[in-house]
Amino acid sequence: MSQYGSFGHVKYARKLFDELPEPDFYSCKVMIRWYFLNDCHKEVVGFFGSMRRFVFDVVDNVVFSIVLKACTELRDLDEGRKLHCVVVKVGGADSFVLTGLVDMYAKSGEIEVSREIFEDIEDRNVVCWTSMIVGYVKNGCAEEGLVLFNRMRDGLVEGNEYTLGSIVTACTKLGYLHQGMWVHGYAIKKGITPNGHLISSLVDMYVKCGVIRDARLLFDEFYIMDLVTWTSMIVGYTQAGYPKEALKLFIDKRWQAVYPNCVTLSSVLSSCAKLFNLKLGSSIHSLGIKLGLDDLIVSNALLDMYGKCGRITDAYYMFETLIHKDVTSWNSIISVYSSNGWSFEALKLFRKMRLDNVQPDGVTMVAVLSASTSLGAFEVGLSAHAYSMKKGHYLSNVYVGTALLNLYAKYGDVKASRVVFDEMKEKSKATWSALIGGYGMLGDTNNSLDLLQNMVKQRLEPNDIIFTSLLSACSHTGLIREGWELFNTMCHQYGIVPSMKHYVCMVDLMARAGRLEEAWALINDMPVQPDITLFVAFLHGCSIHCRYDLANVAIWKMREKYVHDSCHYVLLSNLYASEQRWSQAYQMRELMERNGLTKYPGGSQLEFSSSDLFYSQGLVSTA
Template sequence: MKAYFFSSCHKLLFYIKQPLRDKIPFKKTQFHTNVSAYPYSLILENCKNIQTLKKTHTHVITTGLSNNNILAAKILALYAMLGNLDDANKIREHNSNAFLWNALIGVYARNECCHEALELYTKMRVFGIESDNFTYPLVLKACAGILGLKEGREIHCDIVKKGFELDVFVGVGIIDMYGKCGIFEDARQMFDKMSERDVVAWNAMISGCAQNGCSNEAFELFKEMQLADLRPNSSTLVGVLGVCDIVGGLERGQQIHGYVVKSGCECNAFLGTSLVELYAKCGDIEAAALVFEKMYEKSVVSWNAMISGYAQNGYANEALKLFYQMQFGDVELNSLTVVSVLLACAQLRALEEGKWIHDYAIRSGLELDVFVGTALIDMYSKCGRIDTARQLFDEMPRKNVVSWTAMIGGYSYHGYANEAFKLFNQMQLANVQPNSVTLVNMLLACTLLGVMQQGKSIHNYIVRRGFDLDVSMQNTLVDMYAKCGSIELSCGLFNKMPKRNLASWNVMVAAYRIHGLAKDALALFVQMQQIGIRPDHITFICVLSACSHAGLVDEGRRCFDSMTIEYCITPEMKHYACMVDLLGRSGHLDEAHDFIKKMPLEPDASVWGALLGACRIHNNIKLGEHAANCLIELKPDDAGYYVLLSNIYAAAGRWDSVMKVRTTMKDRGVKKSPGCSLVEINNRVYAFLVGDRSHPQLKKIYSFLEALAVQMKEAGYIPDTNFVLHDVEEEMKERMLCSHSERLAIAFGILNTSPGAPIRITKNLRVCGDCHTVTKFISKIVDRKVIVRDANRFHHFKDGYCSCGDYW
């Protein structure tokens, strides 16, 4: 606060030194020439501490000059500047004229101590000191600062009674107050009443339009102002630029920029920064950079605007480079600089640079700033240091909704959905209201866990609290319902969307894909093209993957060709992986291998992984070994590839090779992730591991499964023990199959839900062939729909059939 007073009091001293300037808010008649006061005026300018000021003040009193308005105002301002408001108030109390009261009210108002300014105004009236046309703009500014419409209206009434309403300074204050309080109509009414309008009045009205979202009115006023032969200044142009990103966007911003160039208007740091911000918001980062480079005067705000523009438009490397230039330019960093640079570090996953910024924040005392702390949480989360992020979050002295959202987002981003739910509950207990980003992150957590009941609860919360269901939020809901197993709800939401963007279509195509509805995905793909929506690289990934999971080889080939020929989209690694998967799954293993050889890119793990998965399906040991060797060379710590190779060997009865794979994994410290299945019942999630022996209903679950096994065998079920990767007796293999996590979860779900209720399971690994067969039998025996989401896709089991048609 002292720093604010220091800045404002310097302004006040500047005004006092130059009393004839038009913008000085004091009456000229209040200044008296007094030669003997001049030496003290010079001495006061050199007072740097409270002790020197008090000595000088004592001399002024003893010489009888304490009633000199100029000296009194200077002394008052210096006391305020040095943080001694008590003595500043004493000077004001010993002077009954409005001049010093106005001076102190101005100090309060300009430094956002609005309540104190209004209290002083009330005292002024109690003491019978008449307010004048310099008092009212100051107290109106204080009303605007606290959005005090009631107080502002009362002051407006007082202004009308005293006949000051048509004073240009007072009129501007009224316009500004109503504009900031959101009462645009009253601001406009006051503006229209004014018989004399200067540039400041027009600026206040344009600013009021911008603040109330009346962008068209702002531009109309800008045109009217020029027709009235008033030359807009930089403040006018900044006000108009402020609404360019609301309507008209880039085109209107370019028009204003053109006016600045043609009119020769001074493009100061303030105006230049506004242009940079506008171009960055509109995505024209090159234009923003050009304006920034040509700015002859750059403030820390200008640097921040450009760094932030780079970071928010995905130019993280450029943001970091500019940050390094900023340091060489001897510009002092502030909290906004740190936040923008941390955003760039988060995008680049640049942990070391992020740590350096963190150290700088600690040294500069910025770490305790809530925005800096939040940016640090986001950076560490994105860089995979979720524990460090949580430690910072717990240590934050102040947390706002953005801080909570960043931590919840970090958990959701890294798949820690349960932790995200726990923190969301803590957030509500702390009486912090979530925002739309918080809720999007929570929907992501629901998606990860596959918990549709909780997803519905979040959806109901969004509707109940009146959150804006914009396109982005609706896309997230469509995705959540699809990935929680309800393609019907997902499709229903998509069909009801009043507006759709490309992401909406991609989400729905992807939804059909994961549910094995390839023909629906292809139909939607055709539909979007027919209405003029141009597919992008993501669309083609979804369509190719849909063809792969349904065995639509010819359709997939045509899709791949159209991507390159018709849409001129250069295939990325994911597209090649989809094609290898498509060919391999359908049994065209040699063609898939040849396709890899002809790729213009060096194949990565996703490509070789697709081939290895296909070799497991078709038991091609030789090609599988080749793919596995390539994979292990690329990712020696990924257990999944060892397991796939082990599966191939086990299916062929090569147990010595299985043991070699296990020995290699052990020697390299590679551990297989255990099978884990989740089931949601009454808004609570239950987890089961393979061979789980810890659940309280364990005996009941295994008894139920044993009874089901008898019924299944009577119905024709024959256990496929090839999926047991251990060289043990057949009876033991059957027991091991019975303890797979999805079977335990399905049994628990049936036992704890009402008859006929669907069972929804989420598994972290691919469903094994035997469990797939068993679930088909179970769905028919217990007359339940069982929906299983594994690592690849959804399986909808009903009446003994699966939606995948046994092709997955």
């Protein structure tokens, strides 16, 4: 029997056992041991029940310990309780059996029962303490786990690598970086050889506490071929904003022997989405199919990756093939359409989501509000506002509040934007930027600058988007001095390298004010090549002040840089027409047509009825 069991042939071992005329206690003990060592936990529990018919009067703590471990692995609380009754009835349980009971109840969620048994044990060893600590940490009582660890040390019991791994996990859940680092130092000081569990816990702690560098140093130092540690490092890079490092680690040849799981794949797909790396993302999709990893978390990540890489059709195909669509799936596909300019289709999908009785969350409302803003569908935006108020989204969710504020700002109702801003409990840079931009669009420079000062007082540094809004406001109000002060502050005080948008604002500011020579000098002195929008801003100023000479120079320079763009032909034609040089204007139009260049007409989008989204078929009442 032992020979068959040692080679994993427990069926043959059981066959031999069944052929015994009168099985004794020892043969039963051998059989139950080999069942457990071959991970046949159900068979352990079943065999123990039949074993008691053969040798009912025999008591053995080793057998009790094995069966308790099997019940723990199966999370079979009912059988565990039955065995507990047998142990109490028989009596004489040793510390191993009692520790097994502590572990079984703790891992089954019965933490109070586990603690009662733990307190009754007089001679607690490190395994007993560790079982109780692990139980607390896994049942969401991380602080109690730390308290128990301190009590364990007061009792002069030194923790092992499993104890410390659980304590590090507790520190991770609580965000206690310094305490976790102390545990790391404690392990080094005591000479505890770290196993995979402890290293994985430490890497995960450093990652989730934002200390990516230390996590990688530890990861490289021990280099344990462990899926959990590898995945933790990849997830850490992705969430910390280092997608390139995440992908480098994923494709590292040293880790080819380790097969990824669903968490690994979803994380690297998110990195591909951030880098718009469609080629690698498609390869990972194929790998997932090959490995049979079709979990919902992977499907949602694939959907998001294809959407962010501009493959709308592939994203929608992924969405349609999902058997079970959760709110994350709906959020992903709606956001894909909204962020790619398909706002009308995004709202149609939102309506379908509501008809499928899937409850929207804050992420959904951000996508709906963004789509409404892009379409100018103000009625839909108002309905989204009402729904968000009902669910408490915009007061508690900074992204919803910012999207709502942006909706009102783009509609020109900056007073409503300010009300939303003042009611928000939390504000991000994007929130401040949206309101500053709203005031800027109305030319309200005073309120824009006041908001900037208030933002700085809150120790928030303005970003490039905020300066774009401020410079745009100065441009519309003709505040040249203030505009230059802001531009210089942005460059020198905050170290922001001016983008094309900033240069466009400055050229527009000077061109509108009639300082066209200065604007033209700025264009020529720029460290980057000017784009079409900058020339258009300059030409707008030339048109206002009838400086057709400078306009002509700008258009011909623009023609040199953008030969295959129809814009400069249209602008030159309009310039000739404004000077009543009709023949030259007509020649420009003919030349444009001869070169196969087309001026695309503007388009409009039908208004989407909010009743279709929020009020049809009693959706509000069931929300």
